[in-house]
Amino acid sequence: MKLLKRYATILVVLFDIYLFTGGYGVHGRIYALVSKPIAKILLQIADAVGGVNAIGWAIIILTAIVRLILLPIMVSQSKKTTISQLKMQKLRPEFEKVQAAVKTAKTPAEQQAASMASMALYRENNISLTGGVSWLTMAIQMPIFSGLYLAIMHAKGLKSASFLGFDLSSPQILFSVLVLVIYLWQAYLTQLHVPAAQKKQTGALMWFMPIMIAGFTFVSSGALGLYFIVGGVFVVAQAFITHLMYAGLKKQVEEDFTILKTADDLLKPTGDNGQSAENFVNQTTRRVRPEDLRPRDVTDEKPREGRNAGKQNRPND
Known part of the structure; x- marks a missing residue:
């Protein structure tokens, strides 16, 4: 199953690269292969809804359908x-023990050994280095959201469309304010269970993102503002569902997760002969000595003995 997922991830990522390297405008591959079919569906929904608000309702309905599928x-x-x-x-x-060992290391080999122990903590305790992020999930989402975004940006009849009295072809301050409030709420829910140490690293970015998204909608069309409002509602729903699951997930980890290898296990001398971690690193990362690179003299020091040698030493008749 893991092998199948790996191959699927590689294929989807390669397809994404093919799409995004073909340009991002109306003449790009992603617009031709993804956005045009989405735009046709958008117009069909608008025709089915009818009325002056048709384009706006079509954007809401199509965005909601895509978000529901991906939720x-x-x-x-x-x-x-x-x-x-x-x-x-x-x-x-x-x-923290490993970090302390890195700081107190006296030689480069000791420092390298401690760094290797840090990586080994992940591996030996079955923790993903990517923090549980699925590249396949990300690769699937990117062309869908980008295609929907471009379809809405270049939708036919958008310049003359309106929704509940708001012109969808020009920026709308109210839409930008709603986007800011929605994504600030999502950031708040996301930060609820983040450890204090990690908040210092990621907190500023989490609060900056809503401001950036709201600023983007402020200078773009009302149609894109409407798209981000609907998408934001689903992002908040996702964060709220995760918040509700948090207590159960924490209990599950407390019961099921056991530390298989500690920092002391990985930093202590290894091998049956009490070999230190420093010596282990030296052996596993053995450097080539300069004298090993010099050309060797393959000529024998002593003359060859045997039948040919005897002939060479025979006096001339």
């Missing part, structure tokens, strides 16, 4: 990320 995938991704973060919290004291 289980997004929630599953959030669940895996949360479990990985909880395991990291439980393992934090071990990482």
Whole structure:
């Protein structure tokens, strides 16, 4: 199953690269292969709805359908990320020991050994280095959201469309304010269970993103503002579902996750002969000596003995 997922991830990522390297405008590959079919569906929904608000309702309906389809995938991704973060919290004291060993290392070999122990903590305790992020999930989402975004940006009849009295072809301050409020709410829910140490690293970015998205909608069309409003509602729903699952996930990690290898296990002398971690690194990362690179003299020091040698030494007749 893991092998199948790996091959699927590689194929989807290669397809994404093919799409995004073909240009991002109306003449690009992603617009031709993804956005045009989405735009046709958008116009069909608008025709079915009818009326002056048809384009606006079509944007809401289509965005909601796409988000609903992807919501289980997004929630599953959030669940895996949360479990990985909880395991990291439980393992934090071990990482602090390794960090202390790196700082107190007296030689480069000791420092390298301690760094290797840090990586080994992840591997030996079955914790993902990517924090539970699924590259396949991300690769699937990117062309869908980008294609929907471009379809709405270049939708036919958008310049003359309106929604509840708001011109969808020009920026709308109210839409930007709603986007800011919605994504600030999502950031708040996301930060609820983040450890204090991690908040210092990621907190500023989490609060900056809503401002950036709101600023983008402020200078773009009302149609894109409407798209981000609907998408934001589903992002908040995803964060709220993760918040409700947090207590259960924490209990699950406390019961099921056990530390298989501690920092002391990985930093102590290894091998049956009491070999130190420093010596182990020296052996596994053996450097080539300069004298090993010099050309060797393959000529024998002594003359060859035997039949040919005897002939060479025979006096001339």
